Amino acid sequence: MSTALPKGLFISFEGIDGAGKSSHIEALAQAFRDQGRVVTLTREPGGTPLAEKLRALMLHDAMDPLTEALIAFAARRDHLVQVIEPALARGEVVISDRFTDATFAYQGAGRGFSWEQLSALERMAQTGTALQAGQAPDFMREPDMTLWFDLPAEVAAERLATARVPDRFEAQPGEFFARVAQGYAERARTAPQRFVRIDAHASRHAVWQQITQAVVRKGWLAIMVGSKP
Numbered sequence: 001m002s003t004a005l006p007k008g009l010f011i012s013f014e015g016i017d018g019a020g021k022s023s024h025i026e027a028l029a030q031a032f033r034d035q036g037r038v039v040t041l042t043r044e045p046g047g048t049p050l051a052e053k054l055r056a057l058m059l060h061d062a063m064d065p066l067t068e069a070l071i072a073f074a075a076r077r078d079h080l081v082q083v084i085e086p087a088l089a090r091g092e093v094v095i096s097d098r099f100t101d102a103t104f105a106y107q108g109a110g111r112g113f114s115w116e117q118l119s120a121l122e123r124m125a126q127t128g129t130a131l132q133a134g135q136a137p138d139f140m141r142e143p144d145m146t147l148w149f150d151l152p153a154e155v156a157a158e159r160l161a162t163a164r165v166p167d168r169f170e171a172q173p174g175e176f177f178a179r180v181a182q183g184y185a186e187r188a189r190t191a192p193q194r195f196v197r198i199d200a201h202a203s204r205h206a207v208w209q210q211i212t213q214a215v216v217r218k219g220w221l222a223i224m225v226g227s228k229p
């Protein structure tokens, strides 16, 4: 007798730098584990040895916006093929700290690179990776849910002011992050069924409640009484 695998789930966390994503990702992973799921916790750019090398280039080496976008998608393709698709095929929950919406927000809205061309790259990089899962050749992999941490750029800047040595993105001026935040809002408007807006200006506890409510509403987790981030 064969035991059916649970359906793989793909959840991404998005938002401008300092929006508070990292503070909750591990807690959500643990909530899934507590309810018997296997979790692959990963990040972008990165998540594979090759993609981590590309991350280091992207975060620290000067380059033009097209180069930046191409590196983001090259890293994503490797990440999808090597990590995300195999984990989904095993019925795991994949939680990624950022995915393609970040490219639209940062390289698109932030740097000014064309969204139309980013859409073409998105289709190229995210199609044909799920054939073994029985998906059609033109199926484009996207997250099942995107938790979008919406926070004004000036609040995120205050939170990060004392935090760490900034990388190429964190060193950008406030106007850059205001554009990135707008980019996320625009992207959320184009995919309302996938995006869940999290009011990231709320307290940590209230943010955690919004996250758990979103996942419980989907029926992916049972109600978690007294759970904490």
Ligand SMILES: Nc1ncnc2c1ncn2[C@@H]1O[C@H](COP(=O)(O)OP(=O)(O)OP(=O)(O)O)[C@@H](O)[C@H]1O
Binding pocket: 015, 016, 017, 018, 019, 020, 021, 022, 023, 024, 159, 160, 163, 200, 201, 202, 203, 204, 205, 207
């Ligand atoms: N709800 C909150 N209220 C106040 N401060 C918070 C809240 N959530 C997180 N912080 C603080 O804000 C800072 C940034 O949080 P965090 O590192 O989780 O953000 P992030 O979205 O993961 O950023 P990045 O994408 O740059 O890694 C940290 O100092 C964290 O302690």
Ligand SMILES: Cc1cn([C@H]2C[C@H](O)[C@@H](COP(=O)(O)O)O2)c(=O)[nH]c1=O
Binding pocket: 017, 043, 044, 045, 059, 072, 097, 098, 099, 100, 102, 103, 104, 106, 107, 169, 170
């Ligand atoms: C996936 C992706 C990321 N970025 C930027 C966004 C952040 O500034 C960094 C990653 O740092 P984090 O601390 O892990 O959040 O990279 C980007 O510009 N484009 C992308 O596609």
